[in-house]
Amino acid sequence: MRTAYKCRAYPGPEQAAVFSRTFGCVRLVWNKTLAERHAAYHQRGEKTSYRQTDAALTGWKKTEDLAFLSEVSSVPLQQTLRHQHAAFANFFAGRTKYPRFKTRNSRQTAHYTRSAFRMKNDELHMAKTTTPLRFVWSFDDVEVSTLNPTMVVISRDPDGRWYVTFAVDTDTPEPLEAAGHAIGIDLGIKDFAVTSDGERVANPRHLEGKARNLARYQRRMARRERGSANRRKAKAKVARAHRKVRNARADFLHRTSTNLVRRADTIVIEDLAVKNMVKNRKLARVISDAGWGEFRRQLEYKAERAGRTLVVIDRWYPSSKTCSACGHLLAELSLSTRHWTCPGCRTRHDRDINAAKNILAAGRAVAGERSSGDACGAGVRRQGSSLPQSALKQETRAVRRPA
Numbered sequence: 001m002r003t004a005y006k007c008r009a010y011p012g013p014e015q016a017a018v019f020s021r022t023f024g025c026v027r028l029v030w031n032k033t034l035a036e037r038h039a040a041y042h043q044r045g046e047k048t049s050y051r052q053t054d055a056a057l058t059g060w061k062k063t064e065d066l067a068f069l070s071e072v073s074s075v076p077l078q079q080t081l082r083h084q085h086a087a088f089a090n091f092f093a094g095r096t097k098y099p100r101f102k103t104r105n106s107r108q109t110a111h112y113t114r115s116a117f118r119m120k121n122d123e124l125h126m127a128k129t130t131t132p133l134r135f136v137w138s139f140d141d142v143e144v145s146t147l148n149p150t151m152v153v154i155s156r157d158p159d160g161r162w163y164v165t166f167a168v169d170t171d172t173p174e175p176l177e178a179a180g181h182a183i184g185i186d187l188g189i190k191d192f193a194v195t196s197d198g199e200r201v202a203n204p205r206h207l208e209g210k211a212r213n214l215a216r217y218q219r220r221m222a223r224r225e226r227g228s229a230n231r232r233k234a235k236a237k238v239a240r241a242h243r244k245v246r247n248a249r250a251d252f253l254h255r256t257s258t259n260l261v262r263r264a265d266t267i268v269i270e271d272l273a274v275k276n277m278v279k280n281r282k283l284a285r286v287i288s289d290a291g292w293g294e295f296r297r298q299l300e301y302k303a304e305r306a307g308r309t310l311v312v313i314d315r316w317y318p319s320s321k322t323c324s325a326c327g328h329l330l331a332e333l334s335l336s337t338r339h340w341t342c343p344g345c346r347t348r349h350d351r352d353i354n355a356a357k358n359i360l361a362a363g364r365a366v367a368g369e370r371s372s373g374d375a376c377g378a379g380v381r382r383q384g385s386s387l388p389q390s391a392l393k394q395e396t397r398a399v400r401r402p403a
């Protein structure tokens with residue numbers, strides 16, 4: 001399994017210049033390769049292989065105009081070719097959109113494999129730089145000097161902050177002790193999540209306020225003249241507000257997912273078509289704020305690490321309209337109905353808790369079928385081998401600048 005540790009980095013002026021030049025070269029190689037791929041496909045109907053792009057890069061370095069590409073480490077340039085190759089494979093498989101051109105205004109990254117960096121004790125030496133790169137390690141459970149990363153990623157956010165990410169191949173960790181408990185989760189708009197235990201996880205209110213701030217700074221920036229100093233200042237405020245929203249959301253999702261994985265051996269969620277629902281513009285803001293997709297991703301990798309089972313049931317399962325006590329299925333239940341009484345057994349239901357109980361029951365059915373050798377039930381499927389192998393350990397704590 002691969003884990004990534006992301007930390008704030010503080011490059012000196014010389015290092016910052018080297019990395020900035022590298023970002024520029026990575027961007028150029030990505031964009032030029034993308035343009036040529038595009039032309040090959042649309043003019044001649046040809047697909048481009050990784051080998052061809054690599055050969056083209058070697059050729060560019062020999063021309064007078066692009067000889068400067070040899071001045072930066074060749075590793076990040078090669079890595080960007082690999083990433084683009086993978087991006088096209090994903091695109092052709094229908095998993096992602098067509099790869100886009102990179103701009104200087106977005107987040108900049110450079111990927112270094114083992115030949116282009118060196119870890120000595122807790123010092124990180126990057127290719128083409130002369131002094132170790134300063135960074136702040138904030139993961140208490142891992143000793144930095146024992147780190148043996150297979151890849152190091154240097155990045156710079158649009159707000160000018162630098163980061164270094166260490167990708168580490170880890171042994172599968174010890175599974176958590178059995179909790180003797182299973183939880184069904186109903187994800188929603190009003191509450192972020194309601195569990196089959198009857199617990200409600202409210203959407204973090206502070207996120208809303210931060211999002212409103214962000215919108216205000218964006219409007220302010222739009223009123224400033226392009227290229228002016230005021231515009232630049234307004235832009236920095238937007239970037240900072242963005243980061244605050246991002247961090248607050250990540251923090252909330254991490255706390256919620258970790259807590260659930262600790263408490264239950266089996267967690268059952270619905271396969272929400274997040275993308276489809278985001279098309280509904282009125283709900284779009286709330287849902288993207290809620291971060292369901294990211295929440296599911298976190299549950300997946302945390303469950304896998306802890307040896308827990310995550311069951312994802314079909315999104316068409318009528319979890320809200322079914323009575324969890326007797327199985328009676330209502331013909332209709334409007335979104336605004338928060339409580340209802342079952343006409344079959346007269347049980348009074350809270351809409352969301354009832355849904356969560358049904359989700360749990362459906363998940364149990366799948367888990368049961370699985371243990372008896374039948375992997376897939378009608379209308380339900382288990383999330384298993386398709387679990388992502390990589391997981392990003394997001395830094396969510398406040399980072400202090402080193403002395």
Ligand SMILES: [Zn+2]
Nearest residue numbers: 323326342345
């Ligand atoms: Zn009933």
